[in-house]
Amino acid sequence: MTAPAPTTQASGRVSQSAFDGSRLRVILLLDIHDGAQQEFLDAYEHMRNQVASVPGHLSDQLCQSIENPSQWLITSEWESAPPFLAWVNSEEHLETVRPLHSCVRDTRSLRFSVLRETFGGGAGAAAPAGNGLQSAPRLGDGVVRHALTFTVRPGSESKVAEILAGYESPEARVDDTTRLCRTSLFMHGNRVVRAIEVRGDLLAALRHVARQPEVRAVEEALNPHLEQDRDLDDPQSARAFFTRAALPAVHHVASCGPRSPRVRRHALYYPARPGRGMDLARLLSRQDEIAAGDPHGPVRAATVFQRDDVVVRLVEVEGEPDAAPARVLGLEEPGSAAEAAPLLDTEALGLDGPPAGERDLLRLLSHTGMRLVTDRTAPGS
Template identity: 60%
Template sequence: MRVVLLVSVHAGAEERFLHAYEQLSQQVAAVPGHISDQLCQSIENPSQWLITSEWESAPPFLSWVESPEHREMVKPLHGCVEDTRSLRFSVLRETFSAKEAAGRRAAPPVQLAPRVGDGLVRHALTFTVKPGSEQSVAKILADYAAPEARVDENTRLCRTSLFMSGNRVVRAVEVKGDLVAALRHVARQPEVRAVEEAINPHLEEDRDLDDPEAARDFFMRAALPVVHHLTADPSRPPNLRRHMLLYPVKEGCGPAVASLLARQDDLAVTKPKAAVASDGGEGQHTIVSSTVFQRDDIVVRMVDMDAPLDRDLAVAAGVSGPRAAAVLGRLLDARQLDAGAGGKKKIDLSSEAGLRRFLTDCDMEPVTDRRAADY
């Protein structure tokens, strides 16, 4: 995985920024999963800097970047930096010089084929509210006026989907253009600010939106990054059904669950249409779009489907066969489900009844789903 960070440094703060980076890079070198990083300064504009880092995979990077340790590490950079933009890429192919390649063993591509894009960036937030306040919070979040979709000539807020399960809230946004600009735009809207203030008394974690540092820390902790996204049909067919599935993950198993779901969705979407038809479908993919969000042991999978969940229970749950079902079942915690998985200690993903019960328990309740007029 490659992470690219574009940084605008305040004029006159270049030496302080370089010193802060050198301190940070020494600490990052000890983080599990980190391979290397580089710091570059623009030739044309010395205020523009570029940090690139290489990681073994997305989960270790995301675990680190969302950690309290990371927030402490980067604090010295705040006074030097005017603006940042982070981009994350999976490596599809890699080329070496003939001399270097001669000493390397050929490795299969990490990703066999490029994923189809739809021009949108996705991001999610999650937080919990005080038990007993769920209905009040749902009403607040459902009743507010939608913010202006247009951010600037290059950026639009396309869709906001909000779901709840128990006292957990998940809000996913889809943006065309600059995600950071869109999030800042939304935060400045009076109607959004009023909603955020209205739910403050109901939050399990206190926050002060009038304190920029405290607000930034809260939203960093609430961030639920995308670890995988795929689209089978970027044209966004009408009448798609959107579901948000919250997986009851065992402690320490979040990255493994997210990776498994990503692989299973890749298999489901790349399955030939003829094979889908032979399984009883109509030659179309059940999953049109899938996004896996993960932070620590919080794993959420947002799927847009062209059929009800029960048309293909296994695909809807994120497992394509008995082996995947068994592996995922071992990574999940039945005690977190409302029904306790029927009183069993394990989650059954191998039977139709077990899959139905699992999907009933994990399918979050939709609160609101707002789309721009031209979405």
């Protein structure tokens, strides 16, 4: 007899999180070029020895389809999401997987928190609580959130903003199950952040957008202004650029309060001290969960994006941000500003020291605030 699942209440506010403390299961689906199976296996044997030494990695399995020899599957288990995200977004990861590129026709990566676990042996007993399982299922609005970030050459910011604001929106419908919902573009100095919301398959949506003539024209117009050179006609160059540009959403929370036409989207850029980006993202996510519990607060939703020492937070705010700087910054709870101080690169923000008081919070809000370039919502979204 299988033991009943624990009776836990799902979170209606947090729909996306890398910080639930649970183990992570990563599934990589691969379509291998015909005749390249042995080459792929040799590359994997070399790669797996390197991956085994990555902190947080627990195990992996390589599987081949019994029906189609070109279809392969790699599953890996990690102590939690943060160490995996730190590795998969690193230059080390790019170099590790480079030998696979010549063998692989297509890939798809899926990431899951482990929610329940049942062991065999006849009893079929569920795993006891507290062993790295996600405590409760997350609910949400069916929207997948992702972002890209890159820097442009200093002095080209105005031209880049003009290019990014002037293109025609691509077709929202991707296929019968996937649709583009919203795209927001922001700039902070010479850094560009493009936040994307998709209902359905994120990878299908990104490929759909990349094929649109109006988007391709924008990307080509941006090329002379990018700090990192790229050649979109070279698959390896394009892959390397967009891999480095990926800015994953690590946490999303929505308030249980009513929506209002006065709600506006803002973006905040928090440069972290070297090696402290994940800690800063975790702090902001925890503060957002507390804020979301107040149905009368000004913050209606918040998404934290993080890669290395780049942390960006999208905030849906009712009213003017200056009216509640601590809440909009995600630093309202007692001690949170002091906790954030050693994590923030205050010099990069142009601040003399950690924020201490409303005047400093207003200055921090001013320095972290990103310039809105364009915010487009698809009809019916």
